[in-house]
Amino acid sequence: MTVLVLMEHGDASMEALTLARKFGAEMHAVRMDAVQPFAPDAVAALLALVADHLNPSAVLAAGTDRGNDVMARLAARTGLPFAANCVVAEPGDQGSLTRLRWGDSLWEIARLNSPRPIITVAPHTFAIEDGPLPSEVDVTPFLTQLEDKDMLVRVSEHVAAAGGGVLLTEAKVVVSGGRGVGSKEGFAIIEELAGLLGGAVGCSRVVTSAGWRPHTDQVGQTGTKIAPDLYIACGISGATQHMAGCRNAKRILAINSDVEAPIMVNADYAVIGDLKEIVPAISAEIRKHLAVLAESPLPGGERA
């Protein structure tokens, strides 16, 4: 059996490959960067042409932004159904699969009624397994078959990010504030703690909707998804849509006045009480700790 895979750089595509191997021993790949500058309709058109040629039993990609975009275009142009962000999929078996809904808070068990399943694989849900790699399709003969309108939607410019500060997605520690912080000014203590820990500031949607923080700080289903070593949630109730963004944190510390808050089910540690007292107290304690470290000479005479 033949299977066609749309490949990008990064782990998500290796995870997709792990699932793709179930669909066929003969694997072929088209690269996401097969058309430069990136033109999603052109990549979808290439996939459709290659699929007509190789007749694969399924077409798979990683459930990244570009993966989901191009596969939806492929489905639309071929008139086939498309299942995004699958966590389970078996060939045959009447197209039975499991996919993510609501960020990753709910699973849908569904049947894909299609002669050629078009599937993306939810990132971070498959352990990458070693195995055979797909052979890359030589797309040169297909490129000439693209139509002008396939190139209409294309990247015409890239604007680099302003930079500065610790990136939310890369921070090892994220200190996040919710409605409990109370105001824009209230975030001073959150910023202070994040600064002491070399981390980034995050927030809940209530905070961005109120205009206290920019949307780039929002963690969750419609914000940023992060996986830091430590997530400190201050005055955040732990709605499923918020947890969809931070569930993959290694450890979660909840600071909340309500012992019954839903976040307690997902947290590893908790401090109960008013964050306006607790957060500054933690910052003060960290300063004390750092001062002691600076005072005590380490073995070998070096200073920390």
Added chain:
Amino acid sequence: MKVLVCIKRVPFTGGKMVLAPDAMSLETKHLGFTISPHEECGVEEAVRLIESNKGESVVLTLGPLEAAEQLRDAMALGIDRAIHMQTDGSEWDAGATAAAIVEAIRADEAASGPFDLIFFGNESADSAGFQVGLRVARALDRPCATGLKRVVPADGSVRCEQEVEGGRDVYVLPLPAVVTVREGLNLPRYPSVPGRMRAARKPVATSTPARPKPRLELMRLAVPEGKGKSVQVLGTGPSAAPAVVEMLRKAGVL
């Protein structure tokens, strides 16, 4: 300028997903309803475009009778009129949803002229199929860019900015076009009391399309098992600070 926004009514779930007894939907007895934040930004953008360019903004949904509430919410923010394709509340897959929307768009355009710009959410809040907007664009033979954080129409085209690693990719599409947007596109306004009163009098066109056989067919829903964590309470109030620092040290973040 004429613009359309497509929205979907979804339950406002809280801290926990609870399934209905047949596991085909969420238990919504005690829940309020809303639309995706992505779509809220689409509504806000459409209202702003018409405020500055004149013309007409329209909101469309395929959903149960109760979805009239979400259409009124959108009109309270400034959308001029609504199209409601009424269902019995059962699931429509993305392909069927897109086909119904295409038909409604064709009918509206035949009656009152073409939409310059059609807004979708990048993905719906509940089923998250990542495709209805792209399917509609394909059927209408219009260009579409997805996941946008900035949409600026000017002189027959629209500049679209998409967040990617390290910055933003820019697409410039000729109008008419379809765009799918993400939260962060703008900061939506809150509805005003006069806005709500005006919304009650704005027109809603209704129809009842037939539901085709689904091709991505929902069999049942399941709530993923949690990680089975049990929370360790480090203390109460500011006196817990030393215990927190101890934890930070052990975790290697200090």
